[in-house]
Structures are given as structure tokens and as C-alpha cells.
Amino acid sequence: MIFAYQRPIHFADTDSAGVVYFARLLSICHEAYENYxxxxxxxxxxxxxxxxxxxxxxxxxxxxxxxxxxxxxxxINSKITKINDKVFQIDYLIKKEEENIGKGMTKHICINPQTRKTKPFPAHFSEQFFH
Structure with missing residues (x-):
């Protein structure tokens, strides 16, 4: 499933050369994830x-x-792939109009925050997130 998120580039997203700063574009990909x-x-x-x-x-x-x-x-077109019961990956295709201008990827793992050990995704999360 592909999820689209649209956003303008703000002045604060750019560096001294006037182009988007690399870390800001990754942050914008995270905005797309949060929006999803x-x-x-x-x-x-x-x-x-x-x-x-x-x-x-x-x-x-x-x-x-x-x-x-x-x-x-x-x-930002985001595609979510469940790797296993503890890991998923999001592939981001970044477009301006119809032109592909970049791509990104984030890999996420499910953990218990107290022990920092991996664990399967909770059933309620899987039902909402992956469907």
C-alpha cells in the first residue's frame, strides 16, 4: 500500500546554498510516517x-x-513493508510534480522500552498499522 503526503519546502528546511538540507528531508519523511x-x-x-x-x-x-x-x-509516497513480527521498513519516494527527486528508507523495530529487548508488535498496533 502506498500512502502520499504533500508538503511545501520552507525556508527553515534549506541550507546556506538555498537547497533543502539533507537531514530536513529525512525529517519530512518522518512527518509522512507520523501523518500515516x-x-x-x-x-x-x-x-x-x-x-x-x-x-x-x-x-x-x-x-x-x-x-x-x-x-x-x-x-512523499511511502510504502510500508512488514519484514517480520518485530521489524518493518518504510520506503519513501520523494517527488516534485511528476519528477522523482529523491528516495529514503527507515527501518523500525519493536522493543520493550524498559528492557530494550525486541518483542513482537502488539496485536492492536498490527491491526491498525498494517491493514
Whole structure:
């Protein structure tokens, strides 16, 4: 399933050369992830402040094909793939109009925040998130 998120590039997203700063584009991909969680009915406050389950990012990458400037409208197409009962990956295709301008990826793992040990995704999360 592909989920689209659209957003303008703000001045604060750019570096001294006037192009989007690499870490900001990865942050915008995370905004797309948060927007997906919200659309799936997941309460962000509860999700990010849960004493029983945490789903941190264990790997992230971003590749640029073309520069992005202040005022550009970007569309982040996110594809979520469940790797196993503890890990999922989100692949991001970043577009400006119809042109692919970059791609990114984040890999997430489910853990118990108290023990920091991996654990399977809770059933209620899997039902909301992966369907």
C-alpha cells in the first residue's frame, strides 16, 4: 500500500546554498510516517510515550537525485513493508510534480522500552498499522 503526503519546502528546511538540507528531508519523511499513523487512528501522544512498547528507527538513509528549493511542493509516497513480527521498513519516494527527486528508507523495530529487548508488535498496533 502506498500512502502520499504533500508538503511545501520552507525556508527553515534549506541550507546556506538555498537547497533543502539533507537531514530536513529525512525529517519530512518522518512527518509522512507520523501523518500515516494519524490517518490509521493511532494517537501520536500515546504511541511515542508508551511504557510497554517503543518502535525506534534502527536504520535510515536518504538519496538525492535533484535539488529541492524553498517554495517547492514535495510529495512523499511511502510504502510500508512488514519484514517480520518485530521489524518493518518504510520506503519513501520523494517527488516534485511528476519528477522523482529523491528516495529514503527507515527501518523500525519493536522493543520493550524498559528492557530494550525486541518483542513482537502488539496485536492492536498490527491491526491498525498494517491493514
Amino acid at each position: 499513523l494519524t490517518k490509521k487512528g493511532i494517537n501520536l501522544r500515546e504511541f511515542f510515550n508508551n511504557n510497554h512498547t517503543a518502535i525506534p528507527i534502527i536504520h535510515a538513509e536518504i538519496d538525492f537525485f535533484y535539488p529541492v528549493f524553498c517554495g517547492d511542493i514535495v510529495i
